[in-house]
Amino acid sequence: MKALVFEAGRAAVRVRDVPEPRARRGYALVRVLLSGICNTDLELRRGYHGFRGVPGHEFVGVVEGPAKSRWLGKRVVGEINLGCGRCGRCREGLARHCARRKALGILGHPGAHAGLLTLPEMNLREVPSGLSDEEAVFTEPLAAACEILDQVDVARGCRAAVLGPGKLGRLVAQVLEDAGADVSLLGRRGRARRSSFDLVVEATGSPAGMPRALELVRPRGTIVWKSTHHGPAVFDAAPLVVSEITVVGSRCGRFEPALERLSERRVRVEHLISADFPLARAAAALKEAARPGVLKVLLRP
Amino acid sequence: MKALVFEAGRAAVRVRDVPEPRARRGYALVRVLLSGICNTDLELRRGYHGFRGVPGHEFVGVVEGPAKSRWLGKRVVGEINLGCGRCGRCREGLARHCARRKALGILGHPGAHAGLLTLPEMNLREVPSGLSDEEAVFTEPLAAACEILDQVDVARGCRAAVLGPGKLGRLVAQVLEDAGADVSLLGRRGRARRSSFDLVVEATGSPAGMPRALELVRPRGTIVWKSTHHGPAVFDAAPLVVSEITVVGSRCGRFEPALERLSERRVRVEHLISADFPLARAAAALKEAARPGVLKVLLRP
Numbered sequence: 001m002k003a004l005v006f007e008a009g010r011a012a013v014r015v016r017d018v019p020e021p022r023a024r025r026g027y028a029l030v031r032v033l034l035s036g037i038c039n040t041d042l043e044l045r046r047g048y049h050g051f052r053g054v055p056g057h058e059f060v061g062v063v064e065g066p067a068k069s070r071w072l073g074k075r076v077v078g079e080i081n082l083g084c085g086r087c088g089r090c091r092e093g094l095a096r097h098c099a100r101r102k103a104l105g106i107l108g109h110p111g112a113h114a115g116l117l118t119l120p121e122m123n124l125r126e127v128p129s130g131l132s133d134e135e136a137v138f139t140e141p142l143a144a145a146c147e148i149l150d151q152v153d154v155a156r157g158c159r160a161a162v163l164g165p166g167k168l169g170r171l172v173a174q175v176l177e178d179a180g181a182d183v184s185l186l187g188r189r190g191r192a193r194r195s196s197f198d199l200v201v202e203a204t205g206s207p208a209g210m211p212r213a214l215e216l217v218r219p220r221g222t223i224v225w226k227s228t229h230h231g232p233a234v235f236d237a238a239p240l241v242v243s244e245i246t247v248v249g250s251r252c253g254r255f256e257p258a259l260e261r262l263s264e265r266r267v268r269v270e271h272l273i274s275a276d277f278p279l280a281r282a283a284a285a286l287k288e289a290a291r292p293g294v295l296k297v298l299l300r301p
Numbered sequence: 302m303k304a305l306v307f308e309a310g311r312a313a314v315r316v317r318d319v320p321e322p323r324a325r326r327g328y329a330l331v332r333v334l335l336s337g338i339c340n341t342d343l344e345l346r347r348g349y350h351g352f353r354g355v356p357g358h359e360f361v362g363v364v365e366g367p368a369k370s371r372w373l374g375k376r377v378v379g380e381i382n383l384g385c386g387r388c389g390r391c392r393e394g395l396a397r398h399c400a401r402r403k404a405l406g407i408l409g410h411p412g413a414h415a416g417l418l419t420l421p422e423m424n425l426r427e428v429p430s431g432l433s434d435e436e437a438v439f440t441e442p443l444a445a446a447c448e449i450l451d452q453v454d455v456a457r458g459c460r461a462a463v464l465g466p467g468k469l470g471r472l473v474a475q476v477l478e479d480a481g482a483d484v485s486l487l488g489r490r491g492r493a494r495r496s497s498f499d500l501v502v503e504a505t506g507s508p509a510g511m512p513r514a515l516e517l518v519r520p521r522g523t524i525v526w527k528s529t530h531h532g533p534a535v536f537d538a539a540p541l542v543v544s545e546i547t548v549v550g551s552r553c554g555r556f557e558p559a560l561e562r563l564s565e566r567r568v569r570v571e572h573l574i575s576a577d578f579p580l581a582r583a584a585a586a587l588k589e590a591a592r593p594g595v596l597k598v599l600l601r602p
Contacts, residue, residue, distance in 0.1 A: 089520065097520035097544065099496065151545070195400065210538075219390065219398035225542055233538035237511075238529045240550040243398065244452070247548040249541040 002301065003054045003114035004282040006045055013045065013283050018054070020116055027118045029065035030076060034137045035112040035279075037289040037297045039166070039205050043229065044106065045286065056105040056113030056299075060127060060136040064116070071124055077139040079123040079255055080104040096252050113282060115301045125255045128263045137298060138171070138269040139258045145171040146261065147253030148201065148224050149179060156180035161197040161216050164204035167272055167295050168226060172201050174267045192216055195243075202227055211235045219243040224250045272296045303602065304355045304415035305583040307346055314346065314584050319355070322411060322419045329422050330366035331377060335438045336413040336580075338590040338598045340467070340506050344530060345407065346587065357406040357414030357600075361428060361437040365417070372425055378440040380424040380556055381405040397553050414583060416602045426556045429564045438599060439472070439570040440559045446472040447562065448554030449525050450480060453500065457481035462498040462517050465505035468573055468596050469527060473502050475568045493517055496544075503528055512536045520544040525551045573597045 003018045023029040036058035044051040057080040063071040082102040083095025090098050104119065105111020127136040145168065154160070160181040162173045173185045181199070186192055188208075200217045202209040203226040210233055213223045225247055240247065261267040274294045277285035279301040289297040304319045324330040337359035345352040358381040364372040383403040384396025391399050405420065406412020428437040446469065455461070461482040463474045474486045482500070487493055489509075501518045503510040504527040511534055514524045526548055541548065562568040575595045578586035580602040590598040 094521070099520075219400075220395070225538065228539045228542050232535050234533050234535045237526065237534035237550075240548075241526055241529050242550070242552055244550045244552055246452075246550070247541075249538075249543070249545045249547070251543055251545055 001115035002279055003110070004056065004279065004299070006052055006055055008052060013286060015280055015282050018114070021110060021118045023066055023118045026120055026122075028063045028069055028071050028076075028121050028124060030059075030061040030078070030117050030119060030124075031064045032059050032061045032112055032115060032117060032301050033075075034133045035059040035299045035301070036137045036141070037113075037285060037299065038141065039168070040106065040228065041113075042286065042290055043205075051106070054105060054110040054114050056111035057103065058137055058140040059112035059117065060133050060139075061112075061117070063124070069121065071121055074124075075127045075136070076124040077127055077136055077255060077259075078104070078119040078125065079252075080106070080140060081252060082109055082120060082123070113279065113299055115279070125259060128259065131259075131262055134273060134298070135262050135269055138272070138296070139255055139262065140252075141168055142171050142175070142258035142262065142267060142269070143253035143255050144168065144226070144251065145175045145253070146257040147250050148172065149175065149257070150253060151248050151250055152199065152222055152224060154179045154181050154199065157182060158198045159196065160184070160199040160201065161186055161192060162201045162203060163209050163212055163216075164202070164206075164227070166203065166205065169201070169203040170272060170295070171267065171269070172203055172226070175261070176201070178261065178266045195219065197221060199224065205229055207231065207233055214239045214245065217243075217245055220245070222246045222248060224248050226250050273298060276300060302416035303580055304411070305357065305580065305600070307353055307356055309353060314587060316581055316583050319415070321417055324367055324419045327421055327423075328419045329364045329370055329372050329377075329425060331360075331362040331379070331418050331420060331425075332365045333360050333362045333413055333416060333418060333602050334376075335434045336360040336600045336602075337438045337442070338414075338586060338600065339442065340469070341407065341529065342414075343587065343591055352407070355406060355411040355415050357412035358404065359438055359441045360413035360418065361434050361440075362413075362418070364425070370422065372422055375425075376428045376437070377425045378428055378437055378556060378560075379405070379420040379426065380553075381407070381441060382553060383410055383421060383424070414580065414600055416580070426560060429560065432560075432563055435574060435599070436563050436570055439573070439597070440556055440563065441553075442469055443472050443476070443559035443563065443568060443570070444554035444556050445469065445527070445552065446476045446554070447558040448551050449473065449502065450476065450558070451554065452549050452551055453523055453525060455480045455482050455500065458483060459499045460497065461485070461500040461502065462487055462493060463502045463504060464510050464513055464517075465503070465507075465528070467504065467506065470502070470504040471573060471596070472568065472570070473504055473527070476562070477502070479562065479567045496520065498522060500525065506530055508532065508534055515540045515546065518544075518546055521546070523547045523549060525549050527551050574599060577601060
């Protein structure tokens, strides 16, 4: 099958033939219909995690095997963390924090920018029939946006700022608005009054995001930190301590709240699609996805 | 009266005669019995806040004026933040987060390393008769330690690490133990298992504290950030985001919980006193306080 492969060093990005994956016991084999390029893919290419292999963790697909699977023929999306299944965190339902986890297209498990992928059946979620492939492929990033609601109380009327009007930032803004918050989505030059927000979501993907967030949040307010970027964070921490700010790291989320919001049209995603490339042109698609102002770029195997 | 004065530049630390302060309307004039040197005093001397004037914010004293004050003759400690009294935060009882606040010996109001000081009467708390001056002078730093309990749920059996076995770290460790936590107080070389603590309190006063805290805290655990230091924090933020850590900035606290714990002997402080200097020898006292391993140094006007 064809797959996008990141090889050692940053120059080598190419689509080539790789052996088809085989589904281990408890796993399903999924034919990918559509995959989405995430900023994390771009970071992996820049060296984050020292990643090599097939990237991609946002997808919608159809289960092709094994032959006896109750999932056969179903259209699915899939949670990306593969826990060990035995530790305390896995038993609590927190496989996404298992210390020995693998992660689809990120850590130790080949990803979705390929013709086929495998995932444990327990990771799969059926896509409701009312959703298009182009909507369903947003389930994973939307789940990451919804994760904020599992971590922080967002009261009706809460003054929220979302820093970074990219793909994730725009999903977060919709999720917070749907929850009743009064949301400002701010770009690099967006003006806003200092110390005026109850909640600031840092989704810039840049080391400059945190100092900005600290300027905007009110004393005793909350910053949700979404960006992972290669290289260290550098900021003056005194305002964080003095104003008793709470900073909450936030990553992947449960898929159910995302599928629910998509199905009920409480969050709209079609306008976030900037381009759609055949998988064979993945190198060009990655270049496009990295251009400022470009939102979601999809790959079609 | 004699007072310790920080003048422009780091070299000039001296005790000299300054005019006695006068109590404005609503303020009390307090004769200082004992003041404590805090790390913040040492940071102010290094340039934190561009401070000049009389430092000192930990004290116990006796009210000397005005003549009609209901506080006259009482032995008191005092909350250090002077709010504007009119803004929303002041009205909520959060003068310590008022945007226009002054702070005793830190920001716009002369401090306690002097013969006399003034404070709004509403900032004063009477010292219970069972407490010695040497105990009462710990009220302010102990309140800062107790603040953690107002911010974070510390369940019985909670596995807590306190980084930084200095004055504040040792107070925090006692407060958490008293609350039922299982506490490890860790110095620079203290060994502990990675990702094993529910709660880590960063009280090292050093930029190295945060990366260490991130190593020790479990996924979805909490770090309380107590250190303010001159210069930026630099650390790899990816573990914070990926493991969904919550970081809570924590500063000053209410005095009541501190006085209660001192009175009931649930927290002991006498063993934290390393030295006691006359105010006239404050320069030597500051030098002593900055030596590694030295805990609380007191000044006696």
